[in-house]
Amino acid sequence: xxxxxTDFNARTVEYKQLLSDFKSLLKKNNLKFTIQRxxxxxxxxxxxxxxxxxxxxxxxxEKYPDLKTGIATVYRTLAxxxxxxxxxxxxxxxxxxxxxxxxxxHHDHMICTECGNITEFVDEQIEERQHKIADELGFKMSDHxxxxxxxxxxxxxxx
Amino acid sequence: xxxxxTDFNARTVEYKQLLSDFKSLLKKNNLKFTIQRxxxxxxxxxxxxxxxxxxxxxxxxEKYPDLKTGIATVYRTLAxxxxxxxxxxxxxxxxxxxxxxxxxxHHDHMICTECGNITEFVDEQIEERQHKIADELGFKMSDHxxxxxxxxxxxxxxx
DNA sequence: GTCGCTGCAAAGTCTTTGCAGAGAG
DNA sequence: CTCTCTGCAAAGACTTTGCAGCGAC
Numbered sequence: 001x002x003x004x005x006t007d008f009n010a011r012t013v014e015y016k017q018l019l020s021d022f023k024s025l026l027k028k029n030n031l032k033f034t035i036q037r038x039x040x041x042x043x044x045x046x047x048x049x050x051x052x053x054x055x056x057x058x059x060x061x062e063k064y065p066d067l068k069t070g071i072a073t074v075y076r077t078l079a080x081x082x083x084x085x086x087x088x089x090x091x092x093x094x095x096x097x098x099x100x101x102x103x104x105x106h107h108d109h110m111i112c113t114e115c116g117n118i119t120e121f122v123d124e125q126i127e128e129r130q131h132k133i134a135d136e137l138g139f140k141m142s143d144h145x146x147x148x149x150x151x152x153x154x155x156x157x158x159x
Numbered sequence: 160x161x162x163x164x165t166d167f168n169a170r171t172v173e174y175k176q177l178l179s180d181f182k183s184l185l186k187k188n189n190l191k192f193t194i195q196r197x198x199x200x201x202x203x204x205x206x207x208x209x210x211x212x213x214x215x216x217x218x219x220x221e222k223y224p225d226l227k228t229g230i231a232t233v234y235r236t237l238a239x240x241x242x243x244x245x246x247x248x249x250x251x252x253x254x255x256x257x258x259x260x261x262x263x264x265h266h267d268h269m270i271c272t273e274c275g276n277i278t279e280f281v282d283e284q285i286e287e288r289q290h291k292i293a294d295e296l297g298f299k300m301s302d303h304x305x306x307x308x309x310x311x312x313x314x315x316x317x318x
Numbered sequence: 319g320t321c322g323c324t325g326c327a328a329a330g331t332c333t334t335t336g337c338a339g340a341g342a343g
Numbered sequence: 344c345t346c347t348c349t350g351c352a353a354a355g356a357c358t359t360t361g362c363a364g365c366g367a368c
Contacts, residue, residue, distance in 0.1 A: 121296065322365105
């Protein structure tokens with residue numbers, strides 16, 4: 001069996017899981033499962049990028065032009081997903097926030113100040129120290145975020 | 160000599176240094192040294208908090224009611240200071256940014272999700288790892304920021 | 319005196335909200 | 344059927360900009 005098919009199946013299973021989590025969440029809160037909400041989740045899932053509400057909205061309009069999804073619904077759904085910790089938002093320098101699915105593994109971000117691209121990474125030593133520091137300061141740590149800013153390889157070459 | 164006096168002198172010297180840096184910066188760019196710009200720098204310096212443009216503006220209005228400093232000037236001056244790396248901005252969750260003087264030592268932030276207070280800390284091990292990671296990913300690192308979110312001691316007690 | 323700065327108000331962004339009709343359960 | 348959602352447009356919040364007079368140099 002070719003790798004691509006395996007990958008596809010794995011992703012399909014993963015997405016189904018995510019979708020079912022989402023449905024449970026909605027049911028638990030007496031909210032309805034709508035096509036717009038599904039499309040937003042799916043688009044977030046299929047994007048490797050960190051999306052702004054606006055870029056997410058554009059992607060959806062391109063893929064489902066007949067749905068006429070409103071930007072307000074995108075904001076409302078992102079707020080819902082963020083409240084229930086299914087997505088995480090990143091805010092930095094520029095105006096606006098970028099969102100990503102929180103279901104993916106935890107990681108930190110390296111942000112290129114030239115092109116705006118974001119590379120993800122994890123470092124166990126840092127993760128460990130963070131917990132220690134929170135303990136020392138008497139904080140009950142719930143989350144953290146770390147960004148390294150700089151110029152990425154590609155942009156260094158350009159200059 | 161009492162400690163307080165020593166402290167005061169030390170702070171005065173430090174502020175004079177900062178002010179003179181600011182003046183050099185202005186001169187270098189053919190900009191003018193105005194009372195508003197000084198007041199903004201001074202207020203930032205004397206605040207231990209991380210200030211939003213609005214809170215900075217309020218502080219200034221309280222302390223110098225006759226100056227009638229406009230919020231637009233606060234924004235313009237903060238942008239100027241940030242461009243020249245004299246202040247750093249933090250943006251997270253909520254709307255808007257908070258600013259702090261960058262001349263102070265580098266540090267990271269621990270943010271209480273209950274009361275919004277910010278505690279500063281530095282950890283050498285983390286600083287070191289960050290440089291290593293940037294190197295490994297081919298990034299030319301210019302800066303970084305790290306935030307730990309959680310509930311501070313005080314708020315844990317309240318609950 | 320010149321040229322940049324300031325406050326004001328108006329214009330921009332990005333985000334949220336109110337509402338009437340559409341649609342999920 | 345009921346009660347939540349949605350798209351739209353209007354309202355909000357925060358930030359930036361244009362302009363005429365003011366003030367640093």
